[in-house]
Amino acid sequence: MITPGQPTPGSTRSLGQLVAELNRLPGVGPKSAQRIAYHIAQIPAEEARGLAEAIIAVKDVLLFCAECRNLTDASPCDICANPQRNRDQICVVEDPRDLVALERTRAYRGLYHVLHGVLSPLNGVGPEDIHLPQLFARLDGASDPLQEVIIATNPTLEGDATADFIQRRLSGSGVTITHLARGLPVGGTLEFADDTTLTRALSGRSPLE
Amino acid sequence: MITPGQPTPGSTRSLGQLVAELNRLPGVGPKSAQRIAYHIAQIPAEEARGLAEAIIAVKDVLLFCAECRNLTDASPCDICANPQRNRDQICVVEDPRDLVALERTRAYRGLYHVLHGVLSPLNGVGPEDIHLPQLFARLDGASDPLQEVIIATNPTLEGDATADFIQRRLSGSGVTITHLARGLPVGGTLEFADDTTLTRALSGRSPLE
Numbered sequence: 001m002i003t004p005g006q007p008t009p010g011s012t013r014s015l016g017q018l019v020a021e022l023n024r025l026p027g028v029g030p031k032s033a034q035r036i037a038y039h040i041a042q043i044p045a046e047e048a049r050g051l052a053e054a055i056i057a058v059k060d061v062l063l064f065c066a067e068c069r070n071l072t073d074a075s076p077c078d079i080c081a082n083p084q085r086n087r088d089q090i091c092v093v094e095d096p097r098d099l100v101a102l103e104r105t106r107a108y109r110g111l112y113h114v115l116h117g118v119l120s121p122l123n124g125v126g127p128e129d130i131h132l133p134q135l136f137a138r139l140d141g142a143s144d145p146l147q148e149v150i151i152a153t154n155p156t157l158e159g160d161a162t163a164d165f166i167q168r169r170l171s172g173s174g175v176t177i178t179h180l181a182r183g184l185p186v187g188g189t190l191e192f193a194d195d196t197t198l199t200r201a202l203s204g205r206s207p208l209e
Numbered sequence: 210m211i212t213p214g215q216p217t218p219g220s221t222r223s224l225g226q227l228v229a230e231l232n233r234l235p236g237v238g239p240k241s242a243q244r245i246a247y248h249i250a251q252i253p254a255e256e257a258r259g260l261a262e263a264i265i266a267v268k269d270v271l272l273f274c275a276e277c278r279n280l281t282d283a284s285p286c287d288i289c290a291n292p293q294r295n296r297d298q299i300c301v302v303e304d305p306r307d308l309v310a311l312e313r314t315r316a317y318r319g320l321y322h323v324l325h326g327v328l329s330p331l332n333g334v335g336p337e338d339i340h341l342p343q344l345f346a347r348l349d350g351a352s353d354p355l356q357e358v359i360i361a362t363n364p365t366l367e368g369d370a371t372a373d374f375i376q377r378r379l380s381g382s383g384v385t386i387t388h389l390a391r392g393l394p395v396g397g398t399l400e401f402a403d404d405t406t407l408t409r410a411l412s413g414r415s416p417l418e
Contacts, residue, residue, distance in 0.1 A: 010305070010312035010321075012282045014270040018263040024256075026248050032236050037267065038306055039235045041280055042325075045268045047233070052261040054227040058246065059254045061223040071250055073221045096219070097247055103219035112219075116251075 015041060067138065069114045069131040071096050079103075079112060086110045088147040092135065092166060094118050094154055102152065110150070113138065118158040119165055127165065136169060148176040155182055224250060276347065278323045278340040280305050288312075288321060295319040297356040301344065301375060303327050303363055311361065319359070322347065327367040328374055336374065345378060357385045364391055 015037050022033035040048050064070070065077035072078070079085060089110025093099050099112050117130035127133065139146060151166055153159035167177050182200035184193055193201070224246050231242035249257050273279070274286035281287070288294060298319025302308050308321050326339035336342065348355060360375055362368035376386050391409035393402055402410070 010279065010288060010309040012271065012280060012286075014263075014266045014282050015280065018267050021260040021263040024260075025245050027241050027244060034306065034309075035236060036234050038280075038304075040264055041267050041271050041305075048264050048268045051230040051233075052264040054223075054230040055249055055257050055261040055264075057223045058227050058250050059257045062221065062250050070219065071221060071224065071247075073223050077221075079219060095247075096250075097243065100219045100243075 064131075068112045069116065069134055070099055070112060071114075084109070087144045089150065090135075090139070090146065090148075091150040091152050093152045094159065094162075098152060098154075108150075110148075115153075115162070118153060118156075119162045120158050130162075132166070135166070139170065139173070139175070146175050148178060151177065151179045153179075155180075273340075277321045278325065278343055279308055279321060280323075293318070296353045298359065299344075299348070299355065299357075300359040300361050302361045303368065303371075307361060307363075317359075319357075324362075324371070327362060327365075328371045329367050339371075341375070344375070348379065348382070348384070355384050357387060360386065360388045362388075364389075 018037040018040065019030070019033045022028050022036050023030055025033075028036070040051070061073045062071050063073075063075055065072045065080055066075045067080040068077060070077050070079070086109050089108075090113050091099075091102065091108060091110055092113045092115060093102065094115050094117065096114055096116075099114055102108055102112075113131070113135045115130045115132060115135070117125060119125060119127065119130070119132075139149070149166070149170060151163040153162045163179055170177055181204055182197065183204055184190065184197065184201045190198065227246040227249065228239070228242045231237050231245050232239055234242075237245070249260070270282045271280050272282075272284055274281045274289055275284045276289040277286060279286050279288070295318050298317075299322050300308075300311065300317060300319055301322045301324060302311065303324050303326065305323055305325075308323055311317050311321075322340070322344045324339045324341060324344070326334055328334060328336065328339070328341075348358070358375070358379060360372040362371045372388055379386055390413055391406065392413055393399065393406065393410045399407065
């Protein structure tokens with residue numbers, strides 16, 4: 001296996017360099033980095049160039065949507081610019097991928113706000129370090145009367161803390177604040193559900209129609 | 210999840226393009242492609258540029274060693290150019306990674322020949338399609354008298370077929386032709402060894418010193 005960084009007998013400097021770079025990507029260990037590097041070494045040059053250009057393009061083109069802070073090629077993003085979306089609903093998510101996941105459901109037609117992180121005092125992440133000020137500025141300056149803020153942070157300690165923070169900040173503003181339901185994942189089983197989830201599923205039980 | 214190719218609501222063209230490119234890499238599924246793409250979107254530009262340049266560099270720099278056909282930044286490669294290596298031994302491997310694996314053992318001091326594939330009639334891969342002619346030309350034109358050709362193709366149907374092909378071609382040339390031992394992997398257990406491996410381990414048994 002090519003160990004990133006140090007030269008490997010039988011390998012080359014350029015391959016070692018590529019393995020080192022690939023190895024820094026999330027979920028790409030030394031072995032898969034090596035596998036990918038040798039793959040790139042053997043594909044047609046234009047295919048490799050396509051990959052390299054796609055990487056550069058993302059860095060050159062991508063910016064934050066001035067409204068929702070989602071990553072976009074042009075601000076405002078398609079969602080914020082879409083007249084079909086309900087402008088009186090804002091769904092707050094931690095990460096652009098969460099937004100994509102929600103969009104995939106086609107169950108939500110409102111707007112979003114992407115925080116790009118969660119409050120994490122232990123890691124020194126405060127309100128100013130994620131896109132919270134932009135959220136509050138947006139809510140305060142909202143032209144259309146806002147009906148609902150759906151807090152869709154992850155059901156984790158930090159996600160919940162962030163949700164609480166937003167809720168406290170908005171309390172008394174007259175806006176309805178909701179969060180996503182907690183309960184059994186569809187297709188999941190009681191047997192393997194953790195106690196907290198089961199407790200939430202119980203307390204959140206709803207009548208059968 | 211961003212489906213490579215088709216546009217995903219909430220995502221962007223540039224990200225979709227990058228996901229599509231990453232998704233073509235071995236062992237990178239749509240989900241990890243998306244994860245990596247968003248990671249790249251958020252790392253510093255110079256870090257992303259470093260990755261892109263490493264990809265380009267590999268394509269620009271890498272070439273086949275004129276002697277052993279291994280991938281190298283300069284031909285002849287370090288191994289072929291190394292006067293310390295025994296020039297009367299050639300180890301034939303399928304893939305550059307196999308060479309790297311053998312080098313890691315530090316147990317072999319001879320030369321190599323990299324085939325970049327195996328004979329596979331079903332997939333229309335014949336002797337001309339892998340670097341076999343170069344091997345034979347090299348053996349025939351060898352300046353130093355060649356003692357041994359170690360065939361280190363993988364212990365698979367195609368690997369064995371390729372080994373047989375080389376052996377038939379070299380039979381009568383007076384060169385010793387060997388292949389790597391088959392047997393129980395060190396740390397492996399008889400219980401879980403497949404029958405073929407176990408049979409090979411038996412037939413290849415050696416006296417305890």
